[in-house]
Amino acid sequence: xxxxxxxxxxxxxxxxxxxxxxxxxxxxxxxxxxxxxxxxxxxxxxxxxxxxxxxxxxxxxxxxxxxxxxxxxxxxxxxxxxxxxxxxxxxxxxxxxxxxxxxxxxxxxxxxxxxxxxxxxxxxxxxxxxxxxxxxxxxxxxxxxxxxxxxxxxxxxxxxxxxxxxxxxxxxx
Numbered sequence: 709x710x711x712x713x714x715x716x717x718x719x720x721x722x723x724x725x726x727x728x729x730x731x732x733x734x735x736x737x738x739x740x741x742x743x744x745x746x747x748x749x750x751x752x753x754x755x756x757x758x759x760x761x762x763x764x765x766x767x768x769x770x771x772x773x774x775x776x777x778x779x780x781x782x783x784x785x786x787x788x789x790x791x792x793x794x795x796x797x798x799x800x801x802x803x804x805x806x807x808x809x810x811x812x813x814x815x816x817x818x819x820x821x822x823x824x825x826x827x828x829x830x831x832x833x834x835x836x837x838x839x840x841x842x843x844x845x846x847x848x849x850x851x852x853x854x855x856x857x858x859x860x861x862x863x864x865x866x867x868x869x870x871x872x873x874x875x876x877x878x879x880x881x
């Protein structure tokens with residue numbers, strides 16, 4: 709089942725993962741194979757600095773800083789475009805759908821950025837959270853509700869409640 713997204717100037721339809729064909733994924737894979745050394749460097753880098761000075765950091769990694777060369781930065785852009793082209797099924801724009809990933813190089817950035825953002829979001833969905841929650845008498849009386857009436861715990865302690873005494877730590881410096 710395809711997914712329709714909003715892009716500047718219209719809509720675009722993205723393939724579902726199981727709709728992807730080798731013709732759609734091979735361009736990305738071919739670029740990825742050629743960039744294996746770069747990807748290996750980036751996988752361990754604690755900090756990556758782009759040619760334009762943008763910095764991405766991952767404090768969980770202990771590798772060195774890696775400064776991208778213009779060629780490496782271009783390779784990463786090409787990988788992104790090839791991946792995005794692979795997912796792109798159709799669009800409602802007045803310009804023809806690119807026949808290859810390189811055709812995306814001639815599409816306005818605001819369109820390719822919107823497509824990329826939708827693909828990233830689809831790959832890493834954010835769980836839905838209720839935007840509003842209103843307590844009602846019904847939820848307040850429901851002992852199973854997290855806002856429910858107190859005393860609903862089956863494992864209540866018989867110990868009397870005590871107030872903690874907190875004292876600020878004095879500075880030693």
